[in-house]
Amino acid sequence: MRELQRARLFLGVLLTMSLVILTVDHRAGVASPLWPLRSAGSWFFGTVERIGGSVARPVGGFVAALVNAPGAQAELDRLKTENAKLRAGLASNRLDAVRSTELRKLLGTAGLGGYKIVTASVVARRGQPGFEDAVQIDVGTRDGVRPEMTVLNGEGLIGRVVQVSSDTSTVVLISDPASAAGARLEGGQEIGVVHGVGENGRLVRFRLLDSTAPITRGGRIVSFGSQRGAPYVAGVPIGVIERVEATPGELTRIAYARPYADLTALDVVGVVVRAPAKDPKDAVLPREPQVAREAALPRARGGQPRPRDRQGAVSPRKEGAR
Amino acid sequence: MTAALCVLGALLVQVMLVNRLPLPAGGAPDLVLLAVVAVALLRGPAAGVVAGFCAGLLVDLIPPTAHLMGMYAFVFALVGYVAGRGIGGTVTTVVLCVLIAPLVAAALGGLVADPRVTLETLTERIPVSAVYTLIVSPLVIWLITRERPRPRLLK
Numbered sequence: 001m002r003e004l005q006r007a008r009l010f011l012g013v014l015l016t017m018s019l020v021i022l023t024v025d026h027r028a029g030v031a032s033p034l035w036p037l038r039s040a041g042s043w044f045f046g047t048v049e050r051i052g053g054s055v056a057r058p059v060g061g062f063v064a065a066l067v068n069a070p071g072a073q074a075e076l077d078r079l080k081t082e083n084a085k086l087r088a089g090l091a092s093n094r095l096d097a098v099r100s101t102e103l104r105k106l107l108g109t110a111g112l113g114g115y116k117i118v119t120a121s122v123v124a125r126r127g128q129p130g131f132e133d134a135v136q137i138d139v140g141t142r143d144g145v146r147p148e149m150t151v152l153n154g155e156g157l158i159g160r161v162v163q164v165s166s167d168t169s170t171v172v173l174i175s176d177p178a179s180a181a182g183a184r185l186e187g188g189q190e191i192g193v194v195h196g197v198g199e200n201g202r203l204v205r206f207r208l209l210d211s212t213a214p215i216t217r218g219g220r221i222v223s224f225g226s227q228r229g230a231p232y233v234a235g236v237p238i239g240v241i242e243r244v245e246a247t248p249g250e251l252t253r254i255a256y257a258r259p260y261a262d263l264t265a266l267d268v269v270g271v272v273v274r275a276p277a278k279d280p281k282d283a284v285l286p287r288e289p290q291v292a293r294e295a296a297l298p299r300a301r302g303g304q305p306r307p308r309d310r311q312g313a314v315s316p317r318k319e320g321a322r
Numbered sequence: 323m324t325a326a327l328c329v330l331g332a333l334l335v336q337v338m339l340v341n342r343l344p345l346p347a348g349g350a351p352d353l354v355l356l357a358v359v360a361v362a363l364l365r366g367p368a369a370g371v372v373a374g375f376c377a378g379l380l381v382d383l384i385p386p387t388a389h390l391m392g393m394y395a396f397v398f399a400l401v402g403y404v405a406g407r408g409i410g411g412t413v414t415t416v417v418l419c420v421l422i423a424p425l426v427a428a429a430l431g432g433l434v435a436d437p438r439v440t441l442e443t444l445t446e447r448i449p450v451s452a453v454y455t456l457i458v459s460p461l462v463i464w465l466i467t468r469e470r471p472r473p474r475l476l477k
Contacts, residue, residue, distance in 0.1 A: 007367030007403060014375040014399045021392030026434050034391050041383035049338055049385070056338040063343050125341040126386045128352045128451055129394055129423075131431060131438035134386035136337070162388060170386040177438040178388070197442065202348065264344040 039165060046123075046168030050138045053123035057267075064265060115233060117152070117270035118143050123168065125266075133176040133196060135159075135266055140167040143271075148231040150223075150272040156260030157181065157223055157238045158269050160231035169271075174238070175201035175263050181232050182224035185215065186282050191224050194238055194257070201263025204239060208253040215255055217241055220285055225275075233275040237285045260286070325361040325369075329377040332357035333384055349450035351458040352423070354381060358398050359405040359419045360462050367406030374402025390434060397427045412463055420455045424448040 025032050032038075065072075120137035127133060139145050141164050151158040151171045159173040160181075172179050175196040183194045183206060192208040208215055219241040225234025239257035247254055332353040340350050358377050362370025378395035381387075401423050408415045428448065431439035 003366060003368060004407070007371055007406060010368050010371040011399065011403045014371055015396055018375065018378065018392040018395035018399060021395065022390055022430070022434065023392075025391045032391075038383065038391065042385045045334075045384045048334065052334065052338055056342075059339060067344060067346070122342070124337040124386060126337060126388070127341040128336060128350045129354055129381050129397075129427070130387065130389050131427070131436065131443060131447070132386075132388040134388045136386040163385070165385075168385065170388065172388050176388070177440060177443075178436070264348065265342075 039163075042163060042168070042170070043165040046136060046140075046165050049124040049136055050168050053121065053138060056123075057121075115150075115152075115236075115270075115272045116274035118145060118273050119268060119270050121268055122266045132178065133173045133201065133263075134162070135171050135173065136168055137171055137269060137271070138168055139271060140165050140169050142166055144273045145169050145271050150231060150233045150236065150275075151269050152236050152272065153261050153266070153269045155237070155262070157232070157236040158261050158263070158266065161271060171269075173201060173263055174204055174259065181238070182226060183221045183238055184224040185213070186220040186222060186285060188213075190215075192221075192252075194221070197256075201259060203242060203256045204259055206239075206241065206255045206257045208255065209251075211247070211251055211253050213253070215241065215244055215253055217243060219255075221257055222282060222285060228275070233272050235282070325365065325373055326376070328361065329354065329357045329373065330380065333377070333380055337384060337386070345454070347450050349447065349454050351454040352420075352451060353458070355398070355401065355420065355423050355455060356416075356459055356462045358402055359416055360465065362402040362405035363408065363412060363415065365406065367403050370402035370406030371399050372402070374398035374400070377402075389431075389436070389438075393427065393430055393434075396430060397423055400426060416459050416463055417456065420452055420459060424452060 025034050118139050120139040122135045123138050124136040145161060145164050147161050147164055149161045157174055159171045161169050162172050163170040174181055174194060177196045179196050181194045184191050190208060190210055190213040192206050195205045197203055197205050206221060221238045223232045223234060223236040223238055226232050237260050239259040241255045242258045243256050245254040336353045354377060358374045361373045375395050378398035381394040382391040401419050405415055405419050409418055428439050428444060
């Protein structure tokens with residue numbers, strides 16, 4: 001009985017204490033007196049995670065390979081087809097063009113848009129315990145990273161930096177329900193906002209501010225950019241509209257888009273430390289969506305060495321083939 | 323000491339490894355919760371509350387984090403107490419704790435108007451991760467029942 005009484009006392013005291021901490025943190029925001037504690041923790045455990053990241057990565061890769069095993073055969077078939085195509089390309093002496101495309105993809109979104117980026121690896125991820133969708137990356141103030149910077153990878157927008165310590169920083173992903181990014185439909189000035197909906201980054205919600213604007217499945221969205229590029233720089237590809245929701249009588253239209261970047265398995269990312277001088281508009285979007293849609297269809301004309309078809313096959317993760 | 327190391331280890335494995343696995347249905351087991359439950363089951367309610375509170379504070383501190391501090395300190399202190407008191411047998415206690423922890427967290431998130439707590443969180447995210455946690459929990463229960471005859475080793 002004595003033990004239980006003591007436990008009840010502890011429970012009361014500690015629950016009150018956590019509620020006080022919670023209230024103080026909630027009301028004070030960034031000026032919170034708990035900020036030093038938080039940055040100290042971020043520095044210490046960020047360093048631990050950065051060091052441990054090299055150990056954890058191969059294990060994660062192995063389990064990911066096991067989980068993805070059912071899709072491996074399809075991937076193998078796809079690669080075989082691609083291989084045949086590349087051979088055909090070699091035969092017709094057009095490999096140079098292919099390589100140039102590959103290289104441009106490799107140099108990446110950054111080169112295309114004129115972003116200056118710092119590359120980083122993901123060392124830790126939040127999802128449990130907690131409802132936020134955030135990752136820790138292994139670059140910090142020493143590499144020139146500051147809060148409210150855009151994070152992207154070779155495929156599209158990932159999120160924004162929220163907290164930085166000397167060697168690591170925290171990135172909130174666009175799939176986080178509390179994040180909102182300005183976005184624009186490709187080829188027009190129709191703007192909207194991209195919200196995360198959880199679901200581990202498989203879909204994001206796109207709220208188009210003009211309810212009369214045409215919006216269809218397969219439409220592509222890029223980031224609209226904020227003032228002085230913080231937190232989001234302009235022109236980063238975000239995703240493809242997957243389905244449009246009927247919202248009769250509302251002022252906005254809602255669509256769900258599949259992000260270009262595979263937010264479920266992030267590894268190498270880039271932090272935009274300097275935005276391009278000029279909005280790159282749609283230049284960074286992957287080319288020719290119709291090609292990609294062909295790629296998703298059964299491959300009736302697999303061996304034809306058409307340059308456009310090949311381009312679709314080079315970047316299969318972006319469109320449909322997943 | 324062992325308890326603290328267990329909780330810290332579970333937390334680091336959680337953020338560095340488990341959360342990064344692209345598991346089907348997009349959830350992950352909550353190892354920290356299970357570690358807290360295990361410590362509380364072994365040491366009783368008073369130690370459970372303190373261990374839960376400290377584990378929760380660590381959860382709020384370890385990056386990447388974007389929620390308010392104190393949230394999981396509350397949740398895990400409560401879970402530590404419930405698990406320490408025990409409701410029915412070990413299995414019932416573990417299952418109950420796995421189920422109430424995310425609900426209390428969601429309720430607390432709702433109280434401070436966290437935009438991440440929506441109906442979808444309640445109907446999709448929480449059930450998926452609860453199922454994953456329950457799948458992993460037999461391991462924890464086994465560890466506890468195995469140590470039962472000689473609990474002094476852990477103290």
